[in-house]
Amino acid sequence: MSDRQTAPETVEESRLTVVLLAVASVGWTAAMLWSARASITSRADAAMEVTSTAYALPGAVSAALVAGAAVALLALTLIGGRRSLGSTARFAVATGAGLLVGLVSAVPVITINTLGTIYAAVAGTVAAAATIGGALAGLRIPRVVAAAAAASVGVFLIGFVLNLFQEPVLNAFGAGDTASSADAAQWFSYSQAALSGLAAGLISYVLLRRAGTGVRWPMYALAGAGPGLLLVIGESLSRTAGAEVLALAGKVSELEKTVQDLLSTARLNNALIVLFVGALTAIIAVGRTLGPAEDEDDAPAKARDDVPAKDEGKDEAKATEDTPAGPKPSPARDAIAARDEGEPQSNSSSSETAYHSNS
Numbered sequence: 001m002s003d004r005q006t007a008p009e010t011v012e013e014s015r016l017t018v019v020l021l022a023v024a025s026v027g028w029t030a031a032m033l034w035s036a037r038a039s040i041t042s043r044a045d046a047a048m049e050v051t052s053t054a055y056a057l058p059g060a061v062s063a064a065l066v067a068g069a070a071v072a073l074l075a076l077t078l079i080g081g082r083r084s085l086g087s088t089a090r091f092a093v094a095t096g097a098g099l100l101v102g103l104v105s106a107v108p109v110i111t112i113n114t115l116g117t118i119y120a121a122v123a124g125t126v127a128a129a130a131t132i133g134g135a136l137a138g139l140r141i142p143r144v145v146a147a148a149a150a151a152s153v154g155v156f157l158i159g160f161v162l163n164l165f166q167e168p169v170l171n172a173f174g175a176g177d178t179a180s181s182a183d184a185a186q187w188f189s190y191s192q193a194a195l196s197g198l199a200a201g202l203i204s205y206v207l208l209r210r211a212g213t214g215v216r217w218p219m220y221a222l223a224g225a226g227p228g229l230l231l232v233i234g235e236s237l238s239r240t241a242g243a244e245v246l247a248l249a250g251k252v253s254e255l256e257k258t259v260q261d262l263l264s265t266a267r268l269n270n271a272l273i274v275l276f277v278g279a280l281t282a283i284i285a286v287g288r289t290l291g292p293a294e295d296e297d298d299a300p301a302k303a304r305d306d307v308p309a310k311d312e313g314k315d316e317a318k319a320t321e322d323t324p325a326g327p328k329p330s331p332a333r334d335a336i337a338a339r340d341e342g343e344p345q346s347n348s349s350s351s352e353t354a355y356h357s358n359s
Contacts (some may be wrong), residue, residue: 008211009219013146015081017207018074021146024153025070026101029063033108033126036060040112047252050118054249054260057122057242058267061129062234064105066152068098068133073146076137091138098134102127118245125241129234144219147207148226151200155227155274158196162188189266193273200227200274201281209286217286224282228275235267 036056043049072094079085079093106123113119137145162169166188175184204223208215239246246264250257 007216008214009141009143009208009216011143011211012077012080013073013143015077017146017150018070018077021150021153022067022070022074025063025067025149028153028156029060029067029101029105032056032060032063033105037108037112050245050248051252051256053118053122054245055263057125057245058234058238060105060109060122060126061237061242062152062231063156064102064126064129065133065230065234066149066156067105068101068130069137069145070133070149071101072097072134072137073142073149076142087140090140091135094138095131095135098131098137099127101134102130105130118248121242121244125237125245128241129237132233132237133230141219141222143208143211143215144223144226147204147223148230150207151203151223151278152227152230154199154203155196155231158199159192162192162195189270190273193270194277196270197228197274197277198281200224200278201283201285204278205282205285209289217283220282220286221279225275225279228271228273228278231271231274232268235264235271239264 036053036059039052039056040049043052075093075097076085076090085093106127109126110119110123139145169188169191170181170184173184173187175181201224204226205220208220208223246260250260
């Protein structure tokens, strides 16, 4: 059996973990879509609707990515409990589950105005994001995907909490006039990204650690970098599939175009920070659990020292029993040996022969 088949990261995640992950990610996606719809429909003119749609697009796309992956993992876990799935069937089930999530997620957006192409573009981008997330769940590393998805939910929650307390945090960074406010906003963005990456690495490490000590360290790094990777994919989709939305928002005014460019750059930078900090945190966390490698030269000596003394006594006794016994001592044999070894014995024998002859 190969290492790929026996590696702990290739085993399906527990059903309870996947169910909780699916509920959390779908709930977060629903909240993002509801918030986006409410923000768009509350605007008085078309220009404000376009800018609100552009602001809401990246968050909805990132949430749909995670939701598609989590629901696909749930579908694979439920089906895998009844029958074994091959690579092709696994990928088809995961992609289909992600597509289903994407179609459902597109409904709240496209129903805002069925005649507007901008909402069709947003709905299509969200559906594509969920489908891509489902396809990623089809990879034969379900525990790594589950850990990355759970860490992504943690990143979303950290961003939400920090934005609730954004004003006091900005004041702590020295926000005041225009220049200092810009610097404080930049420090706030970097701090949020670094804290999110730290949380991503720790959450993914804890979930993978539950799989046992046999998980290879590159899998920890991949899971820790997962949330940042999903953010990069989401930003890429926003710039490509949702390019029409961002372009229309940039046409509202020169100021809005500048703001959109700054936000796009900041989102990409933050995604990269989350990616690298998450991967590095997971690697450091798993590295602290590894012991020093045993020297190969000391291994034979250690093995010899571990042999019990009673075993050594048994070996010596066995060796003594196996040794062939020597011939028993005999006076005649000793006399012959002494005669062969030296002349004194020969002279004594000659004298005795002459004595008997004379007698």
